[in-house]
Amino acid sequence: MSGLREHWEKIYREKPTDQLGWWETEPEASLRLIGRCSLPKDAHILDMGCGASVLIDRLLELGFVRITAVDISATALQVLKKRLSIPRNARVEFVRDDITQPETVLHLPPVDLWHDRAVLHFLVEETDRQVYRTVLRRLVKRGGYVCLATFSLEGARKCSGLPVQRYNHRTLADFLGQDFQLMEWFPYTYHQPSGSLRPYIYALFRRV
Numbered sequence: 435m436s437g438l439r440e441h442w443e444k445i446y447r448e449k450p451t452d453q454l455g456w457w458e459t460e461p462e463a464s465l466r467l468i469g470r471c472s473l474p475k476d477a478h479i480l481d482m483g484c485g486a487s488v489l490i491d492r493l494l495e496l497g498f499v500r501i502t503a504v505d506i507s508a509t510a511l512q513v514l515k516k517r518l519s520i521p522r523n524a525r526v527e528f529v530r531d532d533i534t535q536p537e538t539v540l541h542l543p544p545v546d547l548w549h550d551r552a553v554l555h556f557l558v559e560e561t562d563r564q565v566y567r568t569v570l571r572r573l574v575k576r577g578g579y580v581c582l583a584t585f586s587l588e589g590a591r592k593c594s595g596l597p598v599q600r601y602n603h604r605t606l607a608d609f610l611g612q613d614f615q616l617m618e619w620f621p622y623t624y625h626q627p628s629g630s631l632r633p634y635i636y637a638l639f640r641r642v
């Protein structure tokens with residue numbers, strides 16, 4: 435097991451999910467941007483680095499029926515799988531993979547929406563960022579959407595003991611490239627369970 439994977443497995447093994455420094459009871463900023471996409475209910479939505487977030491619970495409640503949950507941590511995916519109540523007409527695929535050393539994700543069908551909250555910012559090596567972008571560009575359909583949430587330029591320099599790369603809407607746009615049109619962005623202050631504040635940026639792009 436890679437050191438990175440072990441790092442995340444240990445976190446999810448040792449802490450209740452609602453005490454994690456990124457836990458949200460309602461992923462309202464993500465849902466706000468996903469709402470802007472006006473996707474049909476059978477759109478394929480991929481949550482990269484989903485962890486045990488309730489975003490997928492909410493997407494299922496909204497009637498979405500085709501979701502792929504990707505995370506480096508099998509423990510996080512188990513927590514999520516155990517909690518989710520998946521309607522009969524919906525399918526959630528659970529994929530354990532490392533976006534910097536992708537295997538299974540490379541073979542996924544095209545996606546209408548790629549969502550990532552707080553994963554991209556952990557990629558501080560240019561080679562890892564390039565691999566992430568290559569996979570994203572391979573999977574996101576033309577006309578599809580990308581919703582990214584990362585620490586903003588005013589944000590913390592580390593998260594869960596790891597260094598992070600901070601972004602604003604321009605650097606996120608530069609990262610994705612010209613064929614991803616920035617549709618909307620906003621700063622968002624996340625309140626950690628401990629009470630500390632973490633400034634994020636949320637941005638929505640559409641592939642042209």
Ligand SMILES: C[S@@+](CC[C@H](N)C(=O)[O-])C[C@H]1O[C@@H](n2cnc3c(N)ncnc32)[C@H](O)[C@@H]1O
Nearest residue numbers: 442456483484485487505506507532533551552
């Ligand atoms: C800060 S948490 C955010 C979790 C979730 N997106 C949320 O908003 O609650 C980062 C997540 O990314 C996962 N992760 C970290 N590095 C990853 C990688 N290289 N590939 C896939 N997932 C990764 C971690 O296991 C963790 O669940």
